[in-house]
Amino acid sequence: MKPISSSINVPCENLSKYIDDILKNIIELKERLENVNLDEEEMFVSFDVVSLFTNIPVDLAIYTIMSKWSILKTYTKISKKEFLKILNFCLKENNYFEFDGKIYKQIFGLPMGNPLSPTTANIILDELLNQKIDFLKNNYNINIKFLVKYVDDFFAIVKKADVDTILNCFNNFHSKIQFTVEKEVNKKLPFLDLTLHRQNKKIIFNWYTKPTYSGRIINFLSTQPKSHKINTANNLIQKVFKLSDRKFWHDNKIKIQN
Numbered sequence: 080m081k082p083i084s085s086s087i088n089v090p091c092e093n094l095s096k097y098i099d100d101i102l103k104n105i106i107e108l109k110e111r112l113e114n115v116n117l118d119e120e121e122m123f124v125s126f127d128v129v130s131l132f133t134n135i136p137v138d139l140a141i142y143t144i145m146s147k148w149s150i151l152k153t154y155t156k157i158s159k160k161e162f163l164k165i166l167n168f169c170l171k172e173n174n175y176f177e178f179d180g181k182i183y184k185q186i187f188g189l190p191m192g193n194p195l196s197p198t199t200a201n202i203i204l205d206e207l208l209n210q211k212i213d214f215l216k217n218n219y220n221i222n223i224k225f226l227v228k229y230v231d232d233f234f235a236i237v238k239k240a241d242v243d244t245i246l247n248c249f250n251n252f253h254s255k256i257q258f259t260v261e262k263e264v265n266k267k268l269p270f271l272d273l274t275l276h277r278q279n280k281k282i283i284f285n286w287y288t289k290p291t292y293s294g295r296i297i298n299f300l301s302t303q304p305k306s307h308k309i310n311t312a313n314n315l316i317q318k319v320f321k322l323s324d325r326k327f328w329h330d331n332k333i334k335i336q337n
Contacts, residue, residue, distance in 0.1 A: 085192045095169045095195040115225055115236065116280045122239045123263035123277070125270050126249060128204070131231040132196050133188035134255045137171050140189065140199050143206050169195055188255075197230065204228060207252045215241075215248055233258075234270045273322060283324040286331055294337070 128134075144151070144166060148159055155162065170193070174185035189196040208228065215221040221244060225236040237245060242260065249258045261268065266277040274287040288294075297303055297311045319331050 089173065092194065094165060095193055115282060117236065117277055117282065118280070120238050120240070121224060121236055122242070123268035123270075123275055124235050124237060124242055125261045125268060126233040126235065126246065126258045127261070128231040129257050129259060131200050131204075131256075132191050134257070135189050135200055135203055136187070136253065136255060137174075137189065139253065140203055141166050141170060143203055144199065147202070169193070170199065200231070201228075203256070204231070207249065207256070208233075211248050211252060215245060219244055219248075221245065229271060232271065234268075234275075272318075276324075283326070284322055285324060285327040286319045286322045294334075 141163070145159075145163055148162075151162070152159065157165070170189065174190045174193075176183055176185075176190075189199055205228075208226070212223060212226075215223070219241075221238075221241045223235055223237050223245070225234075227234050235245075242262065246258060246260050250256075263277070268275050269287045272287055274285045276283045276285065296315065297308055299308050301308075316335060319335060320328060323331050
């Protein structure tokens with residue numbers, strides 16, 4: 080279990096959102112898996128950061144953000160000095176909350192619930208990738224064929240022999256930011272809501288649900304508006320068939336009906 084302290088209506092909520100809007104402009108997510116060809120010596124892997132938000136050192140986050148000031152300044156009229164002051168105020172000086180009548184201060188990591196935390200974490204992971212991909216290429220002659228990031232999950236296509244070296248390299252970025260790895264098994268790997276299947280040299284997709292998935296959605300006999308119930312079902316159906324290759328449609332149809 081993870082404690083999540085809501086930042087709704089805290090003193091710096093609106094200020095955090097304003098800074099968050101500025102920072103989002105420098106984040107680039109690339110999600111391109113179509114037309115990727117697979118070789119025999121390559122495999123699917125996913126790297127997952129352990130407890131991302133609460134393990135990111137705030138000083139590292141602030142330093143990394145301010146190192147990108149040449150880009151950030153084009154999105155705000157705030158001076159560099161004032162921006163740094165606000166950043167410290169939102170990330171460092173306001174990590175406190177009340178529980179059971181007592182005031183607590185978070186002494187390490189980004190607060191879960193702060194509007195700034197997701198974007199700040201993204202920037203840190205982008206910096207990690209920028210540094211480590213170059214390091215792997217220059218020092219080990221390792222080229223990662225494909226890599227996509229979604230919050231604290233990385234999906235990659237790499238050579239089987241390079242997986243452990245890549246994992247160790249990522250884990251050397253900072254002692255608090257540590258990754259686990261999941262490797263392709265039986266030519267498939269789950270990632271987010273997808274299972275990626277290796278079919279010859281191509282990738283096909285299927286809808287994925289975790290083993291803990293209950294299958295419960297909005298109850299049709301509940302007092303919710305009927306339009307909400309219908310839209311919930313429609314959205315699920317459209318999502319499943321959009322994510323899935325045609326060869327999986329029959330099984331997914333049965334799963335949806337159940």
